[in-house]
Amino acid sequence: MQETIPLTENEAELVKRSFKEVALKKKEMLLFKGETSSHMRFIADGCLRSYYMDEETKEHIIQFGIEGWWINDLYSYLTQTPARQFIQAIDDSLLLQIHRDTLRRLYDEVPAVERFFRMKFETAYVALQDRTINSMSKTAEERYVEFRSKYRDIEQRVPQYMVASYLKITPEFLSAIRKNLS
Amino acid sequence: MQETIPLTENEAELVKRSFKEVALKKKEMLLFKGETSSHMRFIADGCLRSYYMDEETKEHIIQFGIEGWWINDLYSYLTQTPARQFIQAIDDSLLLQIHRDTLRRLYDEVPAVERFFRMKFETAYVALQDRTINSMSKTAEERYVEFRSKYRDIEQRVPQYMVASYLKITPEFLSAIRKNLS
DNA sequence: GGTCGTTCTTAAGATACCTTAAGGCAACCG
DNA sequence: CGGTTGCCTTAAGGTATCTTAAGAACGACC
Numbered sequence A, B: 001m002q003e004t005i006p007l008t009e010n011e012a013e014l015v016k017r018s019f020k021e022v023a024l025k026k027k028e029m030l031l032f033k034g035e036t037s038s039h040m041r042f043i044a045d046g047c048l049r050s051y052y053m054d055e056e057t058k059e060h061i062i063q064f065g066i067e068g069w070w071i072n073d074l075y076s077y078l079t080q081t082p083a084r085q086f087i088q089a090i091d092d093s094l095l096l097q098i099h100r101d102t103l104r105r106l107y108d109e110v111p112a113v114e115r116f117f118r119m120k121f122e123t124a125y126v127a128l129q130d131r132t133i134n135s136m137s138k139t140a141e142e143r144y145v146e147f148r149s150k151y152r153d154i155e156q157r158v159p160q161y162m163v164a165s166y167l168k169i170t171p172e173f174l175s176a177i178r179k180n181l182s
Numbered sequence C: 001g002g003t004c005g006t007t008c009t010t011a012a013g014a015t016a017c018c019t020t021a022a023g024g025c026a027a028c029c030g
Numbered sequence D: 001c002g003g004t005t006g007c008c009t010t011a012a013g014g015t016a017t018c019t020t021a022a023g024a025a026c027g028a029c030c
Helices: A009-018 A074-079 A100-109 A111-137 A140-150 A160-166 A171-181 B009-018 B074-079 B100-109 B111-137 B140-150 B160-166 B171-181
Strands: A020-024 A029-031 A039-045 A047-054 A058-066 A086-089 A093-099 B020-024 B029-031 B039-045 B047-054 B058-066 B086-089 B093-099
Touching: A009 A100, A039 A100, A058 A160, A058 B111, A074 B111, A093 A100, A100 A111, A111 A140, A111 B058, A111 B074, A111 B111, A140 A160, A140 A171, A160 A171, B009 B100, B039 B100, B058 B160, B093 B100, B100 B111, B111 B140, B140 B160, B140 B171, B160 B171
Parallel strands: none
Antiparallel strands: A020 A093, A029 A086, A039 A093, A047 A058, A047 A086, B020 B093, B029 B086, B039 B093, B047 B058, B047 B086
């Protein structure tokens, strides 16, 4: 965080004490649909995914997250309504999380933190828009090629059917694309 | 803005003076691809659209905006790189815009403004995610029905081929869907 | 009041992607 | 060690949506 915004030593200490560690085993759930998300969560180590179910049957992956990313059901967190997403660890993972109320207090005590999160949301918005535009105007093959070049590290850590889900195609079709490419 | 965050009279005055009015005629362009966006823009009156071109030929509408909404190529604004989107008035419109540098100064002078924009981006993110999830997991017909119930006012103000573009389908197919529905 | 651009519709043929079903292979588990 | 489970592939047939091309409707302008 100090890389983005300047903090005094005091402030840095205050920020640090506001976050709590959470460890997760592979396949462990961090958030279930229906629960209300009360924490902003930073991934210190590991790999997770957030997804939702349509008609209670098929999974659609919204986001992967690895070290250095944030992951959450922001809709639930911001509106304090039951989550529509699930969040699950793909590998053993370590998170740093801060409670909503704590963060609110921190906004008042350390304005730089509010700036930090404003900027976080700005870039998150832009990244999401980028992904939206991309996935809507490109073919599945183009999306896969782009995913692969952008997130090679993730591709190697998650099963292929999850990549397919992230790209909004079936595993079968991704398999066909891969065959076609090589 | 005072509806969201409390401002002193002084602050309100300062904020008010920071915004400039811009009037646009129907079909007039507000932002061209390649220009760099330097303003946050609030729609006081009228109707606009932002869109991008793929392979320099087909238009894809990203967003409509009417009174009370904000509209911009945020990617360009935030990264200060050439816009990839166009913004155009659909009807005669009136905007209130604030320059990036002015807004930055305002963030320091009036912290409540920074809070306002943090919250703006939070809700913008959530709304965009909602749209993304929706448009990816629903059929064209479902998307149209939802658009219609959510934005009846917009549907009545823009030509049908723009609605089709927003829904990521061809005008021909939207026509077929409408026939099918009635 | 006619002509002209703009928008919407119709229909035939094409394509991207899905569904279902089956089999293979590697990893784990008793 | 053999069985089970999880993951990936292959292939046949199906569906949603697109492309192209043409014409109809409608308002705008001379």
